[in-house]
Amino acid sequence: MSAVPLPVRVLLVEDDPRVARINRDLLERDPGVHVVGSAASCAQGDALARALDPDLILLDVHLPDGNGLGLLHHWRAAGLLTDVAVITAADDEPSVRLALAHGAFDYLIKPFTGARLAELVARHRARRGPPPTDAAPRMDQAALDRRLGVAASAGEPLPRGIDPHTLDRVEGALRGAGGSVSAEDLGERVGLSRVTAWRYLEHLVREGAATLDHHYGHAGRPAKLYRHRNGRRGPEEGS
Template identity: 40%
Template sequence: MIKVLVIDDDFMVAKVHSGFVNSEPGFSVVGVAHSAAQALKSVAELAPDLVLLDIYLPDGNGLDLLQKLRDIHPELDVIVISAAREMDTVRKALRGGIIHYLMKPFSREDLRERLEHYKKTYRGLGDDAEHELDQSDVNRLLGLGTQQRKPLPKGCSAETLGLVEGILRSSDDALSATETAEKLGTSRVSARRYLEYLADEGLVQVNLKYGGVGRPERLYGWSAS
């Protein structure tokens, strides 16, 4: 289980982010800090694997805090989550060795993608210091050779796409567009657009169910690793 510490001065935002993280398999929020002082204490006591770090804190700047956290826990990984958009701020964060920089506001799917990338790359390579890597391992760490998703169809949203993915992930059986629409609370046509998008991206497997009159029914099952 990957232990996560959420650092954000806004109590409600920290609660929402914690809920996002806890909903992802393999992740668990072990603590929340609302100031730099609390963050330093929490890292020392909890030894998290990953920190979600806000830049604007009441008693300091998150990027200045970054190195102090690493002094306490050198193996700490950091994802910056902030409304800061200045080039100098982003540059400083990247030079500080962060994993990702996610700008507020963002969708649940945005955060999920970053967490999945972290789990599959930084945590997926193991802890054996003597283990030799090949070029593909290094490429994954640097984010190279990873296929980016194509833009969503017009009228579709990342938030709804995340809900559709959640429905498919939690279902033991493949679902039709009608069944997905019922769970989603939307029209069959709308649900099918999202399902076909995921199929095109290779994230779901489509099977045809024959029977009755007319075209076979398309069933969608989650197949992403």
């Protein structure tokens, strides 16, 4: 069963209507992406960001009434945590460093390819965790390290094919499951295929972050069920 991608509601803040139209067309090639608004100035962008509550904001730097990086700083100071990616012709290092310091998760220099824009959207999806619950989500050090880009152990990168943000989503969903789940069930929770979810779950088992049980309640091959292990770290003995 193929996974349904997470829907993404996008706000464009771009003063050139031709560029805004091209970006909208590129984004909406993905049926799960919907551009909910387009602003041509900092003032319009600020108003629409608050009124529309988008999942993702694509922000230009040079705007007629101010600097987009100043708007980004304003949002963060006001507690707006929406994912923001900067898309601009500003290719100087100070602008890049300032954008990242103010919390932009990606930075595209114009002109860029449709594939790179699609990658930006995929990174946004990978950063989004499971649906919010009444209780504030909590993170352990390992999950936080992955989000910060810190290796799991000294100088040791994640295995090939394991994305840190996706791993964070999988572990968060497993922790929130409150019991044992199959790779298929977990994949449906986070929008991944069964095979991809299985690969991440097996990695968590090797890390000692999850346990694996075999369920023999049905005829045929036993089902593999995974459960989050609290107070982790370190590989399981004998794994």
